[in-house]
Amino acid sequence: MKIGILTHHYINNFGAFLQAYSLQQAVLELRPNDEVYIIDDLNLRHFIINVGGWFRFYKDKENISNWLQKIKLPSTFRNARKAHMNLTKRCYKTSEVNALKLDCIIVGSDEVWNYRETKGNAKIKFGEGLSCNKLIAYAPSVGNISGSDAPEYVVNGIKKFRAVSARDELTEQLASGIRNEKIYRVVDPTFLAYIPDEEVPGINQPYIMFYYCDGLSKEQKEVIFDYAKTNGYAVYGAGENDKKYTKTTVNLTPFQWVWMFRHAKYVVTGTFHGVVFSMLSHRDFTCYMTNPSRIKKVGSLLKEFGLSDRQADGSANHILSILKRGVDYQAFDRVANVKIEQSKEFLQKAIK
Known part of the structure; x- marks a missing residue:
């Protein structure tokens, strides 16, 4: 066939x-x-x-x-x-x-x-x-x-x-x-x-990773940068740019992008597949969306897996409090x- x-x-x-x-x-x-x-x-x-x-x-x-x-x-x-x-x-x-x-x-x-x-x-x-x-x-x-x-x-x-x-x-x-x-x-x-991955060279310390959390204000993102610096974390964007990131990691192959999810300490995202790969990689994550389509898609996904509480309100303090609260991935795996x-x-x- x-x-x-x-x-x-x-x-x-x-x-x-x-x-x-x-x-x-x-x-x-x-x-x-x-x-x-x-x-x-x-x-x-x-x-x-x-x-x-x-x-x-x-x-x-x-x-x-x-x-x-x-x-x-x-x-x-x-x-x-x-x-x-x-x-x-x-x-x-x-x-x-x-x-x-x-x-x-x-x-x-x-x-x-x-x-x-x-x-x-x-x-x-x-x-x-x-x-x-x-x-x-x-x-x-x-x-x-x-x-x-x-x-x-x-x-x-x-x-x-x-x-x-x-x-x-x-x-x-x-x-x-x-x-x-x-x-x-x-x-x-x-x-x-199964999706393979490819190592991204030059990443050698724990990191917080952003993936298109577009609605997050500059001021709130600054608070997260300060938290990362105080706690010894680098900050990267997987396939996106910000002058304040520790290193430019924008031109990634799809499998390098997967690698970055699998090795992040924390993930902050605003997209459907950002959430999917956070879950599949068993990462502690949070999401904040302002795009109506993403709100509907991601909200449905989180509800389906009992993870609606990973959605943040856009304040850095709320984002960080969610990140510090681990995900029960044994429960996730049973459902998945x-x-x-x-x-x-x-x-x-x-x-x-």
Whole structure:
């Protein structure tokens, strides 16, 4: 069987890369005799906007030296995709995807079903125009969409899928209302497969790590820097810049990014995959979000694993108090192991 994965793999983002890579690896483990590809379908508008974003210069947080490191990231991601993803030939049209003659197409994960997101929304990810009869949705997300205003192509598309799962509550509600059936809640693909790591050179002391906690004020971040200095911690940003970080660690491969999570003392993040990799790495973490989509996605994730108390209110004192309060990872593992097996079972049954 020829199986294709249709997702936002082309986006230069650590979570986007790792969820696509992990789903590829998970399907390969479940179906070792099948051909498994990531469909190199390029949403050109989405791709260009994403690449352009890495070239912005933030004068309050960056200097020329670390900006020059940051703008290398699109090339770093391109090389990682070539090395670690089994890509089909490049496709720009649905007809070109159909010409691949795939027996099964898995759509997901991430916000592939956020039909209000003007940059990345694509009708093909709702199955429109696809001739493949075996369409599966694995862990798609609608972002922060709620309500019943879905366009006709979304409704008809979701009905077309052979099997549908959801990564969060809002996606589950939307799909359940459209299909009038129970929707499987599954874990993000990064839970399903072993992900290797690569050491980041020059890191030799315990550290607090930030990953895109964008809404945190400069003043509150300063308090955390002072705490780190007093207690002998370095401070790094995994794939992000700040002139006050101990060292520039922005131009990371995806597997170096994983390494930084696995070796951090504490993690402060504002993203879905920042929380996922904190949990998978058994790190003490906290999260603070201001982006509505992230609030919904991350809130649903934390609730699912009984970790809603890891969400901070944006004050440094609250962040530090949460970090010092350890996570019960034995309890987390018990829940996660069950969900992982259920998610693999969903995939296996859907593909057959």
